[in-house]
Amino acid sequence: MIDREQVLHVARLARLELTDAEVERMARELSGILDHLERIVELDLDHVEPTSHVVALENVLRPDEPRPSLARERALAGAPDATDSGFRVPSPGAAAANGS
Amino acid sequence: MTTVTTTPTERAYEPVIGLEIHVQLRTQTKMFCGCALSFGDDPNTHTCPVCLGHPGTLPVPNAEAIHFALMIGLALECELAPRSIFHRKNYFYPDLPKGYQISQFDIPLWRSGRLGDVRVHRVHLEEDAAKLVHAGSSGRIHGAEASVVDFNRGGTPLVEIVTEPDLSSSEQAGEWLRLLRATLKRLGVSDVNMDEGSLRCDANVSIRPVGTATLGTKTELKNMNSFRFLERGIAAEVARQEELLRGGGEVEQETLHFDPRTGGLSALRSKEESHDYRYFPEPDLVPLAPTQAMIDRARTALPELPGARAQRLERELGLPGDVARLLAFRSELGDFYESALSADGATDPHTLASWVTVELVARLGDVDPAESPVAPEALAELVRLISARSVSGSAAKEVLDAMVADGGRPEAIVVERGLGLAGAGELDAVVDRAIEANPDAAEKVRAGTAKAMGAIVGAVMRETKGRADGGEVQRMVRERLGLG
Numbered sequence: 001m002i003d004r005e006q007v008l009h010v011a012r013l014a015r016l017e018l019t020d021a022e023v024e025r026m027a028r029e030l031s032g033i034l035d036h037l038e039r040i041v042e043l044d045l046d047h048v049e050p051t052s053h054v055v056a057l058e059n060v061l062r063p064d065e066p067r068p069s070l071a072r073e074r075a076l077a078g079a080p081d082a083t084d085s086g087f088r089v090p091s092p093g094a095a096a097a098n099g100s
Numbered sequence: 101m102t103t104v105t106t107t108p109t110e111r112a113y114e115p116v117i118g119l120e121i122h123v124q125l126r127t128q129t130k131m132f133c134g135c136a137l138s139f140g141d142d143p144n145t146h147t148c149p150v151c152l153g154h155p156g157t158l159p160v161p162n163a164e165a166i167h168f169a170l171m172i173g174l175a176l177e178c179e180l181a182p183r184s185i186f187h188r189k190n191y192f193y194p195d196l197p198k199g200y201q202i203s204q205f206d207i208p209l210w211r212s213g214r215l216g217d218v219r220v221h222r223v224h225l226e227e228d229a230a231k232l233v234h235a236g237s238s239g240r241i242h243g244a245e246a247s248v249v250d251f252n253r254g255g256t257p258l259v260e261i262v263t264e265p266d267l268s269s270s271e272q273a274g275e276w277l278r279l280l281r282a283t284l285k286r287l288g289v290s291d292v293n294m295d296e297g298s299l300r301c302d303a304n305v306s307i308r309p310v311g312t313a314t315l316g317t318k319t320e321l322k323n324m325n326s327f328r329f330l331e332r333g334i335a336a337e338v339a340r341q342e343e344l345l346r347g348g349g350e351v352e353q354e355t356l357h358f359d360p361r362t363g364g365l366s367a368l369r370s371k372e373e374s375h376d377y378r379y380f381p382e383p384d385l386v387p388l389a390p391t392q393a394m395i396d397r398a399r400t401a402l403p404e405l406p407g408a409r410a411q412r413l414e415r416e417l418g419l420p421g422d423v424a425r426l427l428a429f430r431s432e433l434g435d436f437y438e439s440a441l442s443a444d445g446a447t448d449p450h451t452l453a454s455w456v457t458v459e460l461v462a463r464l465g466d467v468d469p470a471e472s473p474v475a476p477e478a479l480a481e482l483v484r485l486i487s488a489r490s491v492s493g494s495a496a497k498e499v500l501d502a503m504v505a506d507g508g509r510p511e512a513i514v515v516e517r518g519l520g521l522a523g524a525g526e527l528d529a530v531v532d533r534a535i536e537a538n539p540d541a542a543e544k545v546r547a548g549t550a551k552a553m554g555a556i557v558g559a560v561m562r563e564t565k566g567r568a569d570g571g572e573v574q575r576m577v578r579e580r581l582g583l584g
Binding site for chain 1: 127128129133134135136142143144145146147148149152154160161162163164165166183185190192193194232233234245246247248249250251376378381383385386387388389390391394
């Protein structure tokens with residue numbers, strides 16, 4: 001069973017702000033997912049390779065050849081805040097004070 | 101003040117140190133997109149939707165980065181994972197646009213290797229974060245109001261090398277990192293420049309009572325961007341932990357930032373957050389299963405590595421260990437040395453090694469001798485003139501000065517500047533005059549005070565401007581004083 005504290009911890013790691021009602025709902029839904037996983041664990045899977053990927057492909061690589069990059073103005077165009085040359089962000093020092 | 105004696109219990113701790121090294125690979129392009137790598141270019145001029153983390157983009161690994169990572173693992177004698185996968189390491193920081201770093205987790209490319217006497221725990225591939233430029237104050241993270249992100253570096257291919265905790269002093273850690281740096285440089289896979297951040301080293305440090313096998317609580321030291329800082333940082337942390345334990349305290353597991361200006365250590369992030377990365381397999385990248393052809397190509401690309409070269413120079417030429425290591429670790433010196441040696445089979449390997457590692461280095465500093473006017477065969481010729489006693493040591497140094505300045509062949513320089521060794525006929529008269537001019541010294545030498553000889557030999561050297569062979573002059577003086 002996932003409790004309220006665990007939901008809040010995960011929400012904080014994901015930078016999500018939840019209302020009390022959402023916390024209740026998430027606790028219920030996440031618990032449901034874990035219950036389902038516990039049912040899967042009951043299966044005998046000793047001889048099944050862990051499945052990290054569902055496509056049967058390996059070594060999809062690209063040659064080390066440069067391709068054009070974006071013009072800087074275009075790169076910066078979608079930024080909430082920018083200087084002439086870069087993306088402006090709140091100082092992570094301030095965030096660190098909040099424990100990040 | 102009474103004298104403080106050190107009791108055995110006061111020195112009863114030993115450091116246990118492991119290193120984590122990040123190596124920027126010297127590919128043309130980034131790890132997962134075709135943006136060119138750059139250092140020092142205008143900010144945000146090498147970005148694209150992939151390395152900016154735009155939704156809907158897909159990463160594709162750089163084949164050359166994987167080739168370099170294979171070379172590194174082979175050089176470190178690691179075991180290859182037949183099939184390794186990439187993971188997402190999730191955390192929020194402004195230098196990470198996707199909210200996760202693509203890295204490797206439980207199945208790294210390589211495991212269980214060794215370099216020198218240190219075991220390598222794992223070697224894996226990942227992408228570098230962008231660079232935060234702190235607007236406002238001192239450039240340190242703390243105190244700045246706003247920051248500006250430069251994504252040129254974001255997505256640079258990185259290889260992370262983690263050692264086992266096999267190091268037991270700050271000096272040993274520095275020495276081993278030098279070996280690793282020389283090895284990576286020889287492989288040609290990275291610029292390995294600590295100033296520019298293409299080689300970065302963190303250290304895990306703990307201490308334990310001497311003779312015990314359990315590991316104490318470790319701290320992680322970050323940001324030591326030079327060999328000197330690495331050694332000073334580790335030494336400071338070992339001292340801090342010892343003081344804590346002696347005072348009855350406990351070491352807390354934390355990440356520390358070494359400040360080279362103060363020599364002090366300060367905590368970086370709170371521990372409860374730092375390891376909650378919620379790794380999961382990167383669904384956008386398929387597994388990496390190096391084929392035999394890829395492995396063969398990496399193996400074929402391996403040059404002779406510095407560790408092996410030092411051993412060979414020591415074994416085959418009988419060079420002293422420290423000289424052999426210097427030639428091997430600065431491979432440009434080793435290349436110059438071996439090129440000179442093969443230019444003239446008669447050149448004495450020891451004398452040549454000393455002229456490369458002492459005299460040439462004193463004149464060239466960090467410059468690659470291949471870039472200097474001195475030709476390897478010319479240095480070999482000079483060493484042969486010295487061995488044949490055709491020039492004195494001090495005249496040879498003057499010849500080398502001329503070669504470093506303008507190039508040229510030593511025999512021609514010797515003739516041009518009249519630096520040839522004074523012949524016996526010329527020396528006879530000079531030695532006679534020197535003895536006459538220093539009767540007190542002559543008397544002392546006769547009475548058995550060998551070091552009084554210096555005044556007479558010095559006089560000969562002054563008169564011949566260093567063109568005399570010191571040993572020969574001493575022999576002549578002794579002969580004249582009836583001691584021969």
